[in-house]
Amino acid sequence: PPPIEAFGAGKVILLGEHSVVYGHPALAGPLSQGVTARGVPAKRCQLTLPPHLSRHQRAQLTAAFARAAKATGEPAVKVTLDADLPLAVGLGSSAALSVACSRLLLKAAGKEPTAKETARVAWEMEQEFHGTPSGVDHTTSAEERLVLYRRKPGTAVGKGRVVDSPKSLSVVVALAGERSPTKATVGALRERQARWPERYRRLFTEIGRVASEGAEAVASGDLAALGDAMNVNQGLLAALGLSSPPLEEMVYRLRGLGALGAKLTGAGGDGGAVIGLFLEPAPAVAKLTALGVRCFSSQLAGPRAT
Ligand code: MEV
Known part of the structure; x- marks a missing residue:
């Protein structure tokens, strides 16, 4: 049989x-960048470990793959x-990897890699x-659509509701x-919220509201409202102690380049990824690249430019 291939998208929140x-x-959406898994027939179900991994990463990846293999009946x-x-x-690189492997193993096992099945294995x-x-990463990657995700109370996993965007949404x-x-x-955030639960609960509740309002803004094509929600969310993340000078500086750079909204994305802390919402991302990417910033653009939702 010919080799099989499966893709798992990275994500931005x-x-x-x-x-x-x-x-x-x-509110999270899939990147066009991600992880591709390729499979060739073999005697047993196995993963070729990528080079340059630490011992810990090798052990973790081996254990994770073994769980997916078991969940799909160990296809050869x-x-x-x-x-x-x-x-x-x-x-979301780990979720992208998990989704790529899960889709591939499901295909190899002759099963339909639906979003639900893929998410279960991932x-x-x-x-x-x-x-x-929280489960937001692998759910967004498995759906490969913009989703408003919510963890089910008392359980580990949650559900993503697909949000359709009439406008092209690029970051x-x-x-x-x-x-x-x-x-x-x-x-570290868990320790702070355990010590001062009321104050942190208010901030979490407000961020949740801003996320729901952002989803409504997307559905109605109001990108200015989405951008404002992103800016307010950044302020609330800073209030939670999750921002830092390098992240703030990049946020202001992106706003200076005309972003409708900009914020850190993912875990935050001393550094990481920052996103800016742009109607036309190409000029901003060119300017940042010229300044030596590692950056790229991706369309998260909406009609594709032809
Ligand atoms: C995940 O990309 C970002 C966090 O919200 C952690 C989680 O959802 O598990 C910080």
């Missing part, structure tokens, strides 16, 4: 990171991985990578500073 962990809604394929997405900067892998993530993604591990920022 437009609104609602962190508060999503506490059960509030988050040898899998290789290939990423065109910056790794471990808050763009969730097995994500738990190995992250412990108890510039720019990297800034030195990335903090998600586990560390989520953990």
Whole structure:
């Protein structure tokens, strides 16, 4: 049989990171960048580990793959991985990898890789990578659509409602500073909220509202309202202690280049990814690239430019 291929998209959170962990809604969309898994027939189900991984990463990836293999009946394929997405900067690279592997294994097992099935298998892998993530990353990647995601109260997983955009929705993604591990920022925030629960609950609730309003703004084609929601969300993330000088500086740079809204995306902390909402992203990418900023643009939703 010929080799098979499957793609898993990276993601950006437009609104609602962190508060999503506490059960509030988050608006997230798939990137065109991601991870591709390729499979060739083999004697048993196995993964060729990518080069340059630490011992810990190798062990984690091996364990995660074993869980997906088990969940799909161990189809006899040898899998290789290939990423065109910056790794471990808050763009959902582990979820992209999990979705690519899960889709591939489902296909190899002769099963239909629906969004639901893919998400079910990818969730097995994500738990190995992250412990108890909110589930927004792999759900967005498996749906490959803009979703308003919400964790089900009392459970680990949640549901994404697809949000249709009548307008083309494009972001510039720019990297800034030195990335903090998600586990560390989520953990430090958990300690603060455990100590001062009322104050933090108010901020999480407000971010959840802003995310819901942002989803409505997208559905009605009001990109100015979405941009404003992103700016307010950035202020609330800073209030939660999740921003830093490199992230703030990039946020203001993107706004200076004409972004309708700009904010950190993902976990935040000392550095990571920042997004800006642009009607025309190409000039901003050209300017930032000339300044030596690592950046790219991606269309998250809406009618495709031909
Ligand atoms: C995930 O990309 C970002 C966080 O909200 C963590 C999570 O949802 O599990 C910070």
